[in-house]
Amino acid sequence: MTPEEAEEVFFHEPLVVRSDVQHSKGEKRHYALGQTSAGRRLFVVFTVRRKLIRVISVRDMNRNERLPVSMIEDLKVLAHRRDVPYQSLLKVFLAERLARERRPQAE
DSSP states (O other), rough: OOHHHHHHGGSSOEEEEEEEEEOOOOSOOOOEEEEEETEEEEEEEEEETTTEEEEEEEEOOOGGGGGHHHHHHHHHHHHHTTTSOOHHHHHHHHHHHHHHHHHHHOO
16 A cells, blocks of 8 residues: 555545544544545544644555445435435434434433
């Protein structure tokens, strides 16, 4: 895997970026889940130094980190019907589910 291939994930969708609080002791670290131009799905750990992204490590996503392609395609179809970006629709679905899970259970 080349450094250029790791950098490609930042320029393609879908892209998920989150803070890595657990591993941010000396400096803030983040991770990105994305794919390359060739469709390789990568997990990239990085930090930002002087406004530049510095890749710390990169590996192929494991099974638990990947959404099935069919699920993404179904989501894109639904999003197209609603005339919204599929990433936005995914966020809405997740937010609704989390809100339901947080509600106290009726006794």
